Amino acid sequence: MNQTPEQSRMAVLIVDALNLEDIDPADIDPEELMFGDEGLALDSIDALEIAVAIAEEFAVHFSAKEETTREAFATLGNLTDFVMKEVNART
Amino acid sequence: MREREAPSTEPLIDRSGEAPWGYANNHPIAVSRFARDALQCADNLPDHPWLINVCSDRYLFGVVFFAALLQGRVNLLPSHRSSDALGALRRAYPDSAIVDDETAAVADSSTRLADPPADLPPIDTDQLAAIVFTSGSTGTPSPHPKTWGLLSDFRTIHWRRLTRALEDAGTSAGEVTMVSTVPSWHLYGLEWTLLLPSIAPVSVHSERAFFPKDVVDTLGSSDTPTVLVTTPTHLRALLKAPPPARPVSVTICATAPLDTNLAVQAERRLGTRILELYGCSEVGTLASRRPTEGPGWSFFDYFQLAFSENGLTVRAPRLEAPVELADRFERLEGGRFEFLGRSNDIVKIAGKRESLANLNALLLGLPGVQDGVIFLPQRGGEPSERLAAFVVAPDVEPQDIRREMARRLDPAFLPRPIRMVDAIPRNRTGKTPLGTLTSMLDARAVPLDD
Structure with a gap:
């Protein structure tokens, strides 16, 4: 469950955005589900707050209409991949 | 004299068939099409x-909701949709079936009637239309039944209120387009985004506008006046997004008290007038106010209010029993009411109420927890949007506390943060004042690995 540097940065962003101080960002498994009853057990308000933080930090905007969005929010790994792909597509 | 024994009915839909019921991917869907889909789904x-x-899709949710009414079935609307919550509901109602987008679409298309009538029969006002559930941390969801008569009355009252708000915003009568960040299976969403289009020239976008960009794009895509149905959380997120291409005529906001500063900024940002609503699952939407024009709430005329030692009690013609509100109000001049806060024990997170006593009992019952307190921090006179917890459990990892709580609770009620401490300062009565807890929380907002 080693995090890549990008995943570590995203983990810190999530922990900061959601005020999850009981969670060490380094402990978030990139493959573990973040929402629902498992893992971090996040809810839709958390998704909104993460989206706002990502928009501020990376200027990447999510759309609930895109099929890929639900998948992107599933795990730390997916979210990082999605955001990095968007960022790299710009440059 | 009025004949009271005569069976009373209300139409399911009272609008011209050609009018748009809603939009899916910006394409209009006619009222007649919705009516046919509901009839077909009912079969x-x-x-x-x-x-x-x-159903997650707003359109399909509505089709199933009305189809159930046509067949005399009851819509059960759980407060959240985790497998645990649905399992608890199945156990409480063994003769129930889950209907999701997939089954709704199949039900809608499997028997295509050759020439289905688009007129839906009226429905008895006494018929049970839905049961709205609030989560109980005891594990058993609490039911709040809604008859068709009550829901039908709501749409009339709400349309009257919204018409007035649109007039105040300088919008003339005519079609309005509604964009909602609130799902229709939340009672607030049900009342305003499913019931209104059945009698009023209101068309709702099917997609749940969730992320700020979705909301802004959808609002900007309409060429009729727009109404945004939303929550304080979404308004705050929208402040950080680009403004919509066109001003929003009216913004309806509910589920949590709206901070005046946020209301002022959001009105400016969206070019809108905010109508704030107050409601509860036991009844529905009860009152409204303009948050930028003072603290007074006006309860809808439909409700009769009575003060007692227990607080405010609400009665209404089609409300089966009087409801004592869990919130405290004080009467102001001019028939308005000021909201004084929740009864001490009740918190409302993400539009859902829960008893702090229940939450604290759950926390203290977790393995390894010696002491602990869950509370809603209060800053600048405003409650925050999330709960926080202090826990004394020297032999337990914080993530285990989180996991154990997540298994038992709606994620909305999971404290953020859960902070491990050596002890919780308690006064002689064994309590810790909220101010002390909030200061403790603010005093050290750093990660735990220090």
Whole structure:
């Protein structure tokens, strides 16, 4: 469950955005589900707050209409991949 | 004299068939099409009296909701949709079936009637239309039944209120387009985004506008006046997004008290006038106010209010029993009421109420927890949007506390943060004042690995 540097940065962003101080960002498994009853057990308000933080930090905007969005929010790994792909597509 | 024994009915839909019911991917769907879909779906519903309607698509949710009414079935609307919550509901209602987008679409298309009538029969006002559930941390969801008569009255009252708000915003009568960040299976969303289009020239976008960009794009895509149905959380997120291409005529906001500063900024940002609503699951939407024009709430005329030692009690013609509100109000001049806060024990997170006593009992019952307190921090006179917890559990990892709580609770009530401490300062009565807890929380907002 080693995090890549990008995943570590995203983990810190999530922990900061959601005020999850009981969670060490380094402990978030990139493959573990973040929402629902498992893992971090996040809810839709958390998704909104993460989206706002990502928009501020990376200027990447999510759309609930895109099929890929639900998948992107599933795990730390997916979210990082999605955001990095968007960022790299710009440059 | 009025004949009281005569059976009373209300139409399911009272609008011209050609009018747009809503939009899917910006394409209009006619009212007649919705009516036909509901009739067809009614013929194909699972053969159970209780239907757990978990459709995510707003249009399909509405089709199933009305189809159930046509068949005399009852929509069960859980407060959240985790497998645990649905399991608890199935156990409480053994003769129930889950209807989701997939089954709804199949039910809608499996028997295509050759020439289906688009007129829906009226429905008895006494018929049970839905049961809205609030989560109980004891594990058993609490039911709040809604008859068709009550829901039908709501749409009339709400349309009257919204018409006035649109007039105040300088919008003339005519079609309005509604964009909602609130799902229709939340009572607030049900009342304002499913019931209104059945009698009023209101068309709702099917997609749940969730992320700020979705909301802004959808609002900007309409060429009729727009109404945004939302929450304080979404308004705050929208402040950080680009403004919509066109101003929003009216913004309806509910589920949590709206901070005046946020209301002022959001009105400016969206070019809108905010109508704030107050409601509860036991009844529905009860009162409204303009948050930028003072603290007074006006309860809808439909309700009769009575003060007692227990607080404010609400009665209404089609409300089965009087409801004592869990919130405290004080009468102001001019028939308005000021909201004084929740009864001490009740918190409202993400539009859901829960008892702090129940939450604290759950925390203290977790393995390894020696002491602990869950509370809603209060800053600048405003409650925050999330709960926080202090926990004394020297032999337990914080993530285990989180995991154990997540298994038992709606994620909305999971404290953020859960902070491990050596002890919780308690006064002689064993309590810790909220101010002390909030200061403790603010005093050290750093990660735990220090």
